[in-house]
Amino acid sequence: MDEPSPTLLVALMRSIAILAMEAEEQTAYVRNLGTHPSLDELALEFDDGFPLAPTFVEHGWLNHFAVLALQELNHQLATMSEERKAGLWHADALTTASEWARVRALARAAILAV
Template sequence: MDHPAPRFAVAFVRSVAVLALEADAQTAWLQRLGTAPSADELACEFDDGFRLAPTFIERGWLSGTAIPALTQLDDQLSAMSGNPNADLWHIDALPHRAEWNRVRTLARAALILLA
């Protein structure tokens, strides 16, 4: 994808906003998508957009000041991945696990910089 459309930047910002939601709202979002009880979708769209973030910035669609916050968010999600952490990716973990509280905090900080 050499020339992503602005809608991809919008989808990326939305993915950060979804990561910033309270756990009950995240669960409801996943249920509406039909992916619950898996919470994987919370990170998938973010991951796709994060890879394109330099292009979004280059085109003036996003501010480069958000990159450090987005990188911290990406690092947190990466630290949660893999088989040893499979239990984190079930909706039951969203309201109770410190890892998800940290994701929400980092996403909120990034979202402020994206606005």
């Protein structure tokens, strides 16, 4: 397999930092992207890098504890992506849904685990 680029790790960490931001900052972020009121991009950016986590561990760029935290974050986002929960992906949910509060807490825990 080709060597992964450290740039991919930086992109993953950036996506986690965005997931850890306060709801108001996340709203501003999706507005700036031009995807408001959709929140899909928040998860899509994380999804781009998360599958590479085991490779980052192999290279010593992430530790096992960080991967466990990322797996928990990924599980939370996947649970929120179920069809009957489509309302969670509208910007209004950032400030009202407990699921987004959990995402922010898990993202912060992942950052601390790195």
